[in-house]
Amino acid sequence: MVLAVRKANENESGLLSFNHEAVALDSGTSCVRRARAFAGRRLTVMPFSLQATMELFGEPSIDLITPGGAVNAEEGSIVGPLAEASVRALRFDTAIISPCGALPADGATAHDIQDASVKRAIISAARRTILVAGGSKFCALRWPQCAPFQHSMFWLRIGRLHLESSSNCARKTWK
Template structure:
């Protein structure tokens, strides 16, 4: 058996593999598995976090996902899963509500799938979502203004945030780049994440639809803690341990 105490590179390679396979690691479990101290494991995690491999959390670390890229590049990815998640999210909307739909490819798919008989007011910061909703016979569309960020596909910044603060939402359908029980919902762009926080603050119910490759993981900036999220719509292949962890945070899990 390899003496991990004497080979830091091999320790860190093993930690990388576990992070890739499971999405997170626990210090005490790694220490027992490799026969080293928890202090040694924490030092390894510190080194890996400096490389951008993971983000340290209480008791361990979570895999740090790569930047999701531009909206155009994301629109063609995981189309089947996004469509299924989008339709389940759409089924949660009640007529006569005022809702917010965040920018993002899954939320765009949801906007396109709303039934013709649904009568609601939709506020969005995404021009492509607003354009799709203009074709709907019974939806009033309110488009938030300001600078449009190309990567997210939505307007962000002070203008959009100030407009948000004048509207109360029954529901907010939020996007994100990654999510874990420890870090909550996270994203890669600071301005976009600050905008998302402002939208969440105005909403009575927060709903997040995510494809499985985003769970578990962590991006650079916080959007919302798990306690701020009411419903998570995910694929049915979500690991049962993460399913249980999210339930423990009082999130309603809907699988598709």
């Protein structure tokens, strides 16, 4: 298992400095922040939230593709069988996923079953996966699981977190 934990801020996103890629962008506030960081980059992006779609709408450097599906009224995420079919019809260079929680031993978790199903489809359709979330999501679990950690998966943290051991989350300390 390879897990890279890197810190990101609003303007610099470490692993996200790329151009001319096809990107699947998950729902969640961390993904909306990533959408803002895409300004000026030549990308093809399929966002899975209304909020990220609106951030990218009108950006001349972005080829914006919208998935089909139902909109989760609570989160603004695009979910359901039509969303899954949309993502399965394509291949992406990068999937950017914002999990509700993650543990190295257990993987990433999602808001609900429909959200987990869409996240799994996005991850399956991508060459590499980057998890983005605030430090509070690391070592926190929700149900259901959307993905175990894999060799092609990276964790990009927002905020400050120090782990004594990535496999022992009971020893986490906050700065």
